[in-house]
Amino acid sequence: MAADYDLLRWIALIPLAVAAFNLFWGRALGRKAAGIIACAALGASFALAFYVFWQLPSNGMFRDLVYSWIDSGSFKVNLAFQVDALTAVMLLIVTGIGFLIHIYSLGYMGHDEDSVRFFVYLNLFVFFMLTLVMADNLLLLFVGWEGVGLCSYLLIGFWYRDPSNAIAGNKAFVVNRIGDWGFILGIFLLVTELARQGVWTLDFAQLQKHASMLSPQAIGLITLLLFIGATGKSAQIPLFVWLPDAMAGPTPVSALIHAATMVTAGVYMTARLHFLFSLAPATLSLIAWIGAATAFFAATIALTQNDIKKVLAYSTVSQLGYMFLAAGLGAFGAAIFHVFTHAFFKACLFLGSGSVIHALDGEQDMRKMGGLKARMPATYWTYLIATLAIAGAPLTAGFFSKDLILWQAFSHGALALWAIGVITAGMTAFYMFRQLFLVFHGESRADAHAQARLHESPAVMTLPLIVLAIGSIFAGWLGAPEYLWGSRWDAWLAAIFAVPEAPHGAATTEIVVTLFTLGVVAIGFSLAYLKYGRAAAPAPERGGLWYRLALDKYYVDEIYDFIFVRPFTALSRFFAEIIDPWVIDGAVNGVAALTRGLSQVWRRLQTGNVQHYAMGLLVGTLALLAYYFSQL
Amino acid sequence: MMPLNYYLILSAVVFAIGVVGVLIRRNLIVVLMSIELMLNAVNLTFIAFSRYLGSMVGQVAVFFVMAVAAAEAVVGLAIIIAVFRQRQSLDPQDMQILKW
Amino acid sequence: MDFSTLIFFLLAGLLVIASLLVVFLRDVVHCALALVAALLIIAIFFVSLHAPTVGILQIMVYAGAVMVLFLFVIMFLNPAVLERPRALWWSAASILALLLGGLLVPLFFNHEPPGDPVASTELFGSPEMLAKSLFGDFVLPFEIASVLLLVAIVGAVVLARRERSAP
Numbered sequence: 001m002a003a004d005y006d007l008l009r010w011i012a013l014i015p016l017a018v019a020a021f022n023l024f025w026g027r028a029l030g031r032k033a034a035g036i037i038a039c040a041a042l043g044a045s046f047a048l049a050f051y052v053f054w055q056l057p058s059n060g061m062f063r064d065l066v067y068s069w070i071d072s073g074s075f076k077v078n079l080a081f082q083v084d085a086l087t088a089v090m091l092l093i094v095t096g097i098g099f100l101i102h103i104y105s106l107g108y109m110g111h112d113e114d115s116v117r118f119f120v121y122l123n124l125f126v127f128f129m130l131t132l133v134m135a136d137n138l139l140l141l142f143v144g145w146e147g148v149g150l151c152s153y154l155l156i157g158f159w160y161r162d163p164s165n166a167i168a169g170n171k172a173f174v175v176n177r178i179g180d181w182g183f184i185l186g187i188f189l190l191v192t193e194l195a196r197q198g199v200w201t202l203d204f205a206q207l208q209k210h211a212s213m214l215s216p217q218a219i220g221l222i223t224l225l226l227f228i229g230a231t232g233k234s235a236q237i238p239l240f241v242w243l244p245d246a247m248a249g250p251t252p253v254s255a256l257i258h259a260a261t262m263v264t265a266g267v268y269m270t271a272r273l274h275f276l277f278s279l280a281p282a283t284l285s286l287i288a289w290i291g292a293a294t295a296f297f298a299a300t301i302a303l304t305q306n307d308i309k310k311v312l313a314y315s316t317v318s319q320l321g322y323m324f325l326a327a328g329l330g331a332f333g334a335a336i337f338h339v340f341t342h343a344f345f346k347a348c349l350f351l352g353s354g355s356v357i358h359a360l361d362g363e364q365d366m367r368k369m370g371g372l373k374a375r376m377p378a379t380y381w382t383y384l385i386a387t388l389a390i391a392g393a394p395l396t397a398g399f400f401s402k403d404l405i406l407w408q409a410f411s412h413g414a415l416a417l418w419a420i421g422v423i424t425a426g427m428t429a430f431y432m433f434r435q436l437f438l439v440f441h442g443e444s445r446a447d448a449h450a451q452a453r454l455h456e457s458p459a460v461m462t463l464p465l466i467v468l469a470i471g472s473i474f475a476g477w478l479g480a481p482e483y484l485w486g487s488r489w490d491a492w493l494a495a496i497f498a499v500p501e502a503p504h505g506a507a508t509t510e511i512v513v514t515l516f517t518l519g520v521v522a523i524g525f526s527l528a529y530l531k532y533g534r535a536a537a538p539a540p541e542r543g544g545l546w547y548r549l550a551l552d553k554y555y556v557d558e559i560y561d562f563i564f565v566r567p568f569t570a571l572s573r574f575f576a577e578i579i580d581p582w583v584i585d586g587a588v589n590g591v592a593a594l595t596r597g598l599s600q601v602w603r604r605l606q607t608g609n610v611q612h613y614a615m616g617l618l619v620g621t622l623a624l625l626a627y628y629f630s631q632l
Numbered sequence: 633m634m635p636l637n638y639y640l641i642l643s644a645v646v647f648a649i650g651v652v653g654v655l656i657r658r659n660l661i662v663v664l665m666s667i668e669l670m671l672n673a674v675n676l677t678f679i680a681f682s683r684y685l686g687s688m689v690g691q692v693a694v695f696f697v698m699a700v701a702a703a704e705a706v707v708g709l710a711i712i713i714a715v716f717r718q719r720q721s722l723d724p725q726d727m728q729i730l731k732w
Numbered sequence: 733m734d735f736s737t738l739i740f741f742l743l744a745g746l747l748v749i750a751s752l753l754v755v756f757l758r759d760v761v762h763c764a765l766a767l768v769a770a771l772l773i774i775a776i777f778f779v780s781l782h783a784p785t786v787g788i789l790q791i792m793v794y795a796g797a798v799m800v801l802f803l804f805v806i807m808f809l810n811p812a813v814l815e816r817p818r819a820l821w822w823s824a825a826s827i828l829a830l831l832l833g834g835l836l837v838p839l840f841f842n843h844e845p846p847g848d849p850v851a852s853t854e855l856f857g858s859p860e861m862l863a864k865s866l867f868g869d870f871v872l873p874f875e876i877a878s879v880l881l882l883v884a885i886v887g888a889v890v891l892a893r894r895e896r897s898a899p
Contacts, residue, residue: 603732604732605732606730606731606732607728607731607732608727608728608729608730608731608732609724609725609727609728609731610724610727611654611655611656611663611724614654614655615655615824615825615828618651618655618828618829618832619828621832622828622831622832622835625832625835625836626835629835629838634736634737634740638740638744639777639781641837642744642747642748644832644833644836644837645748645751645833645837646747646748646751646770647832647833647836648829648830648832648833648836649748649751649752649754649755649829650751650755651825651828651829651832652755652825652826652829653754653755655821655825655828655829656755656821656822656825656826657755659760661760661764661802661805661806661809662754662755662760662763664802665754665763665764665767665802666754666755668767668771668794668798669751669754669755669767669770672770672771672774672794675774675778675790676774676777676778679777679778679781679783679786680781682781682783683781683782683783686856688856688857688861688862688864688865689865691783691785691786691857691861691862691865692862692865692866692869692870694778694783694786695786695789695862695866696870696873696877698786698789698790698793698794699877699880699881700877700880701794701798702793702794702797702798702881702884703880703881703883703884704884705798705801705802706801706884706885706888707884707887707888707891709801709802709805709888710887710888710889710891710892711891712805712809713805713808713809713891713892714891714892716809717894717895722809
């Protein structure tokens, strides 16, 4: 049952209002105060979101119609928000983790001259993200989708004075746009196909009612196009290339946008339209395979990277692959569960890396780190907990969510996908512990100057880390399997995803599978420990062909540049240098030249001799007479 | 009385001859005289119709045509005099400075 | 063929000949005289068509005043040049004029003449009748025509003035 609830719009509008305020009067207010009210905005949003969540019955929905946007004949699209169980989860993630990251940013960006602009962009981002998750129709979702893309661009290129940051922002935006192209086409196709049946709508509720009216081919094409959009936003193959470059932005941005929220928009969209995707088994199969492939592929790259943030970036791509793997199997609840847990530990990892970078005065190369354990205890312990979570150590959040996905794969009979997922889990454990050991253990490889300045981060940065670390453990306890204490998660989302997910099967099978996964993870951990954990200074890495390939990210960027970018710029140059001056200007100038030429001919009629003009009169009169004559 | 057509045809013939004069002659005064000829042909038409329809309007029209023709001849001759003073010629061919 | 028809064709022929003389004679003065003849013949036609007032006016104004003015100007300017005819131009113009006549004439034949002329009264065409129309229905054009004549006079005087050198 649905109820109207005016409160919903304020969850999104408060950050927008504060962003607007800071935009105009932030500098006057002072950087510190501007940052504080930005955090307060998020705090208020989180409080409201929690309140709404508390009030929401698990099978209910709240609605808030803000504005009648498009009203054209029978096609109506409104600026309206809706909150059901799925949206409530996303709301809590966005506002909760967003709030923590805002507080962290007070410390991290505290010395930055442009921090006011930073908080404006960050609040604006939260507004668009909330619009995306609370939208009650696909078009408004797309507005939020575009908006977060814009804010991502603004924030990646935040330190715009360095051109490489601006280029990274451009790359993110352009690659996203390619995905958006697919998304838009999907929307158009959806509208026209439904219109063919006489239904004109983009509201999710209406779509769910009428989805079965569409032909299988139409649904297949629509879902494929929408998924292309998702690959852009959520960094899957083939459009993941922007995410590692996005690390050029400040670390809180990487944490919020490129780990916890924006990149999960693709998963959310898929879950929101689950009724559509469920009718397109071919697309779902494609989604699952792309998810698994991306997870594996990105993990191999993460094995070799030396930049602390790049490891986390590829790790994010890999974990997103897991989410799409789950979605592709039809286990949308499991996918959202992994979104939830991943938000906690990935944000914790990114903020922790930010703490390290901040302590080392901007150093990001792990080969120059080491031995930070003693000097930065808070950072170290939270990082350790988050690493355990992402690797899937027992009873951490990551353990429950990742194992759920792997169990779904196994019990659906998709053994190849399951195997890829298990191997990737092992690789995850390896590269995450490699990172932990390289950064925190052993002896310090930083130069003397950096060592002298090394200090633990202030409380404003470590408190969010602690909260997130706690979440990295306990957030997963909501979705425990049957043989432990059962899943509250499934019950919560059951009303949305009416299709029951694969039965959990025999408890023993599940336990065996879980233990197998844990074994692989343990192997990964051990390898990392053996190579990096023991020696005071780990041996410098060198390797053969595969190592170089992975380190250079398989030259994907170079391949794209060769296949797509170069021909495109050549085509643009052709148009700019040849078509524009010769054809277009030629046509315009040609018309002028033609007119001039013709006039040179006609002007000879003006002889200046009156009698010639009189002759002309006579000829005209004769013509008229002849016409009149013929009419008689 | 003659049928109306005869007068009309006569008038048409005189009109055509006047047109020829306007086009052909290289003396401006003769051109002006040809124009007078054309106007008179039209006057003949007016009077013929006036007689045959029994209406005075035709004769009134002729009255006005005559007045205007007189005025026009006066002004035209004045222009010819002025031009002659400039160019020492009455040939239209010598007055082509408004050409392209 | 009765008498009036004969007179008509005679006069018509003379009119046509006079017109041709106006157009084709070389000496300007000869052309002017031919035009006077043509105007007089037309005046005769006017009178025969029950428009005596207009006919007299034709003689007085047209043949009398306007043609005298023409002759004045011819004498005044005394153009010496005799023109050379241009064959191409003359033939082109003649052909076109023939066409014009050729088109007009059948037009006139195509319409039924309005039957017998309306029986005219004694007064038809008399000065009284003309004055009644002129000062009755057509008083506005009459006044405008007088303004037109005034303007023409002024204009002619201005145009024909000799250029005054600066005092």
